[in-house]
Each structure stands twice: as C-alpha cells, then as structure tokens.
Amino acid sequence: MSTLDATRAELALLVLYLNKAESRDKICRAIQYGSKFLSDGQPGTAQNVDKSTSLARKVFRLFKFVNDLHGLISPTPQGTPLPLILLGKSKNALLSTFLFLDQFVWLGRSGIYQDKERTDLIGRISLFCWMGSSVCSTLVELGELGRLSASMKKIEKELKNSNKYDNEQYSAKLKISNERTLSLIKAGLDIVVAVGLLQLLPKKVTPRVTGAFGFVTSLISCYQLLPAQAKSKTT
Numbered sequence: 001m002s003t004l005d006a007t008r009a010e011l012a013l014l015v016l017y018l019n020k021a022e023s024r025d026k027i028c029r030a031i032q033y034g035s036k037f038l039s040d041g042q043p044g045t046a047q048n049v050d051k052s053t054s055l056a057r058k059v060f061r062l063f064k065f066v067n068d069l070h071g072l073i074s075p076t077p078q079g080t081p082l083p084l085i086l087l088g089k090s091k092n093a094l095l096s097t098f099l100f101l102d103q104f105v106w107l108g109r110s111g112i113y114q115d116k117e118r119t120d121l122i123g124r125i126s127l128f129c130w131m132g133s134s135v136c137s138t139l140v141e142l143g144e145l146g147r148l149s150a151s152m153k154k155i156e157k158e159l160k161n162s163n164k165y166d167n168e169q170y171s172a173k174l175k176i177s178n179e180r181t182l183s184l185i186k187a188g189l190d191i192v193v194a195v196g197l198l199q200l201l202p203k204k205v206t207p208r209v210t211g212a213f214g215f216v217t218s219l220i221s222c223y224q225l226l227p228a229q230a231k232s233k234t235t
Contacts, residue, residue, distance in 0.1 A: 013227050023225045024060065028060070031053050032054050033193075033210070033214030033215040034215045035049040035050040040208040040211075055110065058106035058109070061099055065098075091140060101126035101129065107119075134187050138184060141181075145177060148177045152173050155169060155170045189213045193213050
C-alpha cells in the first residue's frame with residue numbers, strides 16, 4: 001500500500017470516528033475535565049471553558065436516555081447469573097434516569113427554565129443516579145471478570161502443555177477480559193468523579209482531582225470508541 005493510500009485509509013477511520021455523536025461528546029468531555037483540572041475551581045478562562053463545554057455536552061445527550069431504557073427492557077445473555085442481571089438492569093435504570101433528568105438541567109442552565117433552585121436540585125439528583133450507575137458498572141465488571149477468569153483457567157487445564165495463546169477461544173476470552181478490565185478502571189474512576197461533582201468529600205476530592213480523574217476516564221472512553229482497525233494499531 002502506498003503512503004497516499006495509507007493516509008486515505010487513516011483519514012477514513014478518523015471520519016468514521018468523528019461522525020459518531022458519542023465520540024464528539026467524549027472529546028468534549030476530555031476538554032471539560034481538562035479545563036476543570038487546570039482551573040482547580042478558580043474563576044478564569046479554564047473555568048469558563050469547563051462550564052461552557054459542560055453545557056454544550058448536554059445537547060449531545062438529548063434523548064440519549066432512550067438507549068439505556070432499551071437496554072433495561074432487552075433480554076440478557078443466557079447463562080448470566082441473577083445478581084449480575086439485577087446489577088446490569090439497575091445500571092441501565094440509573095443511567096437512563098440520569099440522562100433524562102439531565103435534559104431538565106440543560107433547560108435550566110440555558111435559561112429556558114427559570115427556577116434555579118429546582119434546577120440545582122434536579123442536577124444533584126441526576127448526579128447521584130450517575131454515581132449509582134457507576135457503582136453498578138464496577139460490580140458488574142468485577143463479576144464478569146471473575147466468570148471470565150474461571151473459564152480461562154478451565155481452558156488452560158484442558159490445553160495442558162500446549163501454548164494457550166495459540167488457542168482461539170482462549171485468545172478471544174483474553175481480549176474480552178482486557179476490555180472489561182479497562183471498563184472496570186473507568187467505572188471505578190467515574191465514582192470518584194461523581195463524588196467530586198457532588199462535593200461529598202470536598203477536602204479530599206478537590207476540583208483538580210475531579211478534573212484529573214474525569215480527563216483519564218474521558219480518554220478511556222475515546223479509546224473504547226475507536227474503530228477495531230485503529231485499536232489494533234495501538235496494541
């Protein structure tokens with residue numbers, strides 16, 4: 001493949017990536033939390049960027065609650081343990097509620113809805129829902145990783161002296177395990193971000209800590225949304 005063809009292929013992947021509303025939202029999220037880290041809660045340009053980007057992101061999320069509402073009523077994969085099913089459905093319900101309430105926060109912050117006190121209350125309730133969904137996500141990923149670990153050990157025993165990495169089934173499960181580990185890290189860090197936004201531990205989880213953790217989880221989200229071809233080049 002010529003250099004020009006390779007460039008075209010890479011640009012095509014970039015266009016595909018940026019055409020996703022979710023990708024643009026996560027890029028804006030990285031800008032938002034990066035600005036929060038720089039401002040450390042102090043007035044100035046960085047804080048203005050943080051607030052304006054946060055408001056702009058709410059437009060990307062309009063009616064997005066339908067996605068998790070669909071996940072809530074969709075059937076789960078056969079063989080999934082009941083506790084993981086309940087945690088997964090709780091995550092969908094909480095995230096859907098967060099996104100639904102976030103629309104009213106946008107109405108208030110944009111000046112369409114005039115009751116500031118109620119807007120702040122709705123915003124706080126929505127953040128608690130998001131924190132709850134992140135806790136559920138963390139527990140789901142821990143449970144699924146445990147199941148994957150058990151099945152991978154079973155394959156290792158069956159293979160005995162063979163190279164386990166040459167086995168397609170083992171390699172596939174290892175790939176899923178790596179993806180779930182990344183999701184676990186993201187969900188765990190997002191709990192800290194939620195604690196910071198809610199100011200539950202203001203002395204420990206400062207705006208700078210919130211911004212740092214939020215920036216990292218944003219980068220993880222951006223990576224997770226990369227097309228498969230682009231991911232293969234980064235590993």
